Amino acid sequence: MRRSRKDINRPLLILLLGIAVLLPLVVRSNQYTLVLLTTILLYGVLATAWNIIGGLAGQLDLAAGAYLGLGAFTTGTLLIRWNVSPWLGMVLGGLVAIGFALLVGYPLFRFGVKEVWYALSSAALVEVLRVAFLIWNQVGGPVERYLPYHEWSLYHLRFATYLPFFYIMLGLLVLALLIHHWIRQSKLGYYLMALGENEEAAEVLGVNTQKCKLQALSIYAFLVGVTGGIYACMYGFIHPNFFSGPMSTEVAILGIVGGMGITYGPVMAAILLVSVREFLRANLGGQLEGLYLVVYATVLILIALFRPQGLGPLLRQAYDRLLARVAKE
Amino acid sequence: MKSRIWHILTVLIVLSFLVACGPQTPQKPKLPEKIVVGCLEPLTGAYAVFGTEAKIGMEIAVRHINESGGIQSLGGIPLELVVEDSGETADSARLGAESIISKHRPVAILGLYISRMTIAASEVTEREKVILVADALVDSVTQIGRRYLFRPAPKASQHGATAVEFVVAAAKNAGVPMQRIAILNEDSSFGRSNAIGAVQAALDNGLTIVYQKEYPYDIADATSIVADIKAAKPDFVVHCPYFMDAILFANTFKEAQAIPKFVAGMGACGYTDPESVKALGATANYYMNTYSYNPAKNTPQNRKFVEDFKAQVGHIPTEAAGMNYYAMWVLKEALELSGQMFPDDPLNPDNLRQAFLKLDLTSGPAVETYPTDRITFTETGDNPYARAVVLQVINGEPKVVYPFEYAETEAVFPRPDANY
Structure with missing residues (x-):
């Protein structure tokens, strides 16, 4: 059984990746489907990154918008002011996000801020940055700043089609999943899971919880910051409203619905919820205003009621059952 | 084994790039039975109150235009309004624009009320060459070189x-x-x-x-x-x-x-x-x-609009409703002119754009509901004679x-x- 599982896992993953790679072939040049797929991948990356601090370390972080905005502003500003390629800009954006995460995370973890208090502090961070960038006229300010327009420029990461963004986002998602998988298997992962279960108990056993949480926070902030850089290039402008509270909450929802700590959970949740939301918006939004939000909220409530542990375990059960049947035959 | 898989994957990536970027067969211009116009407004979220009023303004305008005989220079083709919710963020607005264009291929889209949503969606309308008649008032909307964007309403x-x-x-x-x-x-x-x-x-x-x-x-x-x-x-x-x-x-x-x-x-x-x-x-x-709209302008068309709006909604038209009512009439006039200027292919986006640039309205339903008495467009898409x-x-x-x-x-x- 163990052997057959491993034998099936790897080809299955390669098959899924192959399908993802080939998806644009199916939709050809339908830009709507492409942007939808890219958006799903984008939320998949954000939720997978969140799953490190939220799922493994059990910290209800609501600051994804803050790191996304920092990445977007670093990348955008470097490109607009000094013509620095976003390929470099997004990495620097990720580093700025880490710097900021450490600056805020250190005192928070040092003084033992956790649970709802950590959630509230991180949510406040997004709004603080939004207002700060609105006031900071040299970089932000109330007026949108536009990235130079190019029909196709790899250097400027600006394209008239979403196809390249789809593949970049897919690559980033694979990277995020590998990082998550690697952390889960590593010592850091076990420490994080231990402190996520019971922080005091983990401390008694000698886990340096503060250091572990800071490490998790940094990795999460870096991935979200890099995504922010791509986000800015995809939309072609930067604005302080990129520091978005609702988006931060949505990322956390995807992480929770996907199943806390399960590597592929948030991606599944992103595929399911983002496409359901968009399908409902596109088909119901024009008929009766707000109806799609009611349906979407109902889906969320049903998941919370019947699958409080998220969608990940459900898929795992189904997969195990399938494997068992295959093994029997 | 490993390297072979990677080789296959690389080939697949290159192949899908080539196919997805490949040329598309051009379509012959043919007049449709109805001219589809998109309404892309924030119908949910923080700006829903404006978007909903804007949508009602457009619906009444389409009804009035069709009652008056549709686009006469095109043999009386009526307008058809398709509605899509743009949400309240730049990414949802962009998705909305992609969705409405891929589903309905409208000749023009009216909307998005909020400037950053308009700018995000206008990248899509530019690429797809769809006329965007904007009702967002921030000056920068028309300062970023969009060719297919027009804004009849007075800017900020x-x-x-x-x-x-x-x-x-x-x-x-x-x-x-x-x-x-x-x-x-x-x-x-x-x-x-x-x-x-x-x-x-x-x-x-x-x-x-x-x-x-x-x-x-x-x-x-x-x-x-x-x-x-x-x-x-x-x-x-x-x-x-x-x-x-x-x-x-x-x-x-x-x-x-x-x-x-x-x-x-x-x-x-x-x-x-x-x-x-x-x-x-x-x-x-x-x-x-x-x-941006004068509900008290004492002209036959404006009185008709105010009466119909009041009967349907219960109050006089708000700014969002009024702006989109006259915007739809401006689009109608541009379609009429395009029909006269380019009888072979009036709905071609470049021809329709030319018609917009040639417009100089000083009478008719659009002007009767407009704050001033002249509507014409500069290359950037603004009306220099607009005033609030x-x-x-x-x-x-x-x-x-x-x-x-x-x-x-x-x-x-x-x-x-x-x-x-």
Whole structure:
């Protein structure tokens, strides 16, 4: 059984990746489907990154918008002011996000801020940055700043089609999943899971919880910051409203619905919820205003009621059952 | 084994790039049975109240256009409105634009009300060559080189200019000297665009700017700003508020006994909207604001629109509804002209764009519902003859007082309750 599982896992993953790679072939040049797929991948990356601090370390972080905005502003500003390629800009954006995460995370973890208090502090961070960038006229300010327009420029990461963004986002998602998988298997992962279960108990056993949480926070902030850089290039402008509270909450929802700590959970949740939301918006939004939000909220409530542990375990059960049947035959 | 898999994957990636970027077969122009027009407005979220009104304005306009015989130069083809919700963020607006174009392929899209959503969606309409008739007023919407974007409504800086021009004209009529101006705005791109227009108009009219301030829209205490304004001794204040800050400033002016000879609002938010009037009570009197639509314009088409809107919704058309009503008529006129100029291919986006640029309307339903009497477009997509109208609260009721030829009643000017 163990052997057959491993034998099936790897080809299955390669098959899924192959399908993802080939998806644009199916939709050809339908830009709507492409942007939808890219958006799903984008939320998949954000939720997978969140799953490190939220799922493994059990910290209800609501600051994804803050790191996304920092990445977007670093990348955008470097490109607009000094013509620095976003390929470099997004990495620097990720580093700025880490710097900021450490600056805020250190005192928070040092003084033992956790649970709802950590959630509230991180949510406040997004709004603080939004207002700060609105006031900071040299970089932000109330007026949108536009990235130079190019029909196709790899250097400027600006394209008239979403196809390249789809593949970049897919690559980033694979990277995020590998990082998550690697952390889960590593010592850091076990420490994080231990402190996520019971922080005091983990401390008694000698886990340096503060250091572990800071490490998790940094990795999460870096991935979200890099995504922010791509986000800015995809939309072609930067604005302080990129520091978005609702988006931060949505990322956390995807992480929770996907199943806390399960590597592929948030991606599944992103595929399911983002496409359901968009399908409902596109088909119901024009008929009766707000109806799609009611349906979407109902889906969320049903998941919370019947699958409080998220969608990940459900898929795992189904997969195990399938494997068992295959093994029997 | 591993390297083989990677080889296959690389080949697949390259292949899908090639196929997805491949050429598409061109379609022959053929006139459809109906001309599809998209309505892409925020129907949910924080701006839903505006988007919903805008949608109703468009629906009534389409009904009126079809009742009057559709697009006559194209053999009477009727319009068909397809509606899509743009949500409240730049990414949802962009998705909305992609979705409505891929599903319906409209000849034009009206909407998005909010500037950053308009800008995000306009990247899509540019790529797909779909005319976007915008109702977002921030100046920058037409300053980023979009070729297929047109904005009939007065832009934010034209609102600012209208506020100053009204005060100058009213002061002349009343024989009251108004030389010293203070300019105040909340700190969004909309507030700033309004202020820029006011500054330019003040300079054009030879006024002296004695005070200028930008403040956060969620300001909680206006005492120090009001004290600074009083110390600068302006004759009048031109102010672009958001909503709550208009109430805050009106109350602070009163409490500090620092009401100037006139306070001119600009940008259609605060002071004269029903909620502000209700919240301010008697304090709302004599405050004014500028609007992109004149519900009191006494023309047959406007009376018809106001009546139908009132019958359907229960109140007179708001700015969002009015702007989109005349925007739809402007689109109708452009389609008519395109039919005359390019009978072989009138719906081609480049031909329709040419028709928009050639438009010069001085009569007809579009002008009858428009704040001024001329609609034409520059290369950037703005109407240089656009101006806003001024509504002033008189005895608790907002009344159109400017332009004087379309006024419901005479403006109360200067304020009888001024403190200095």
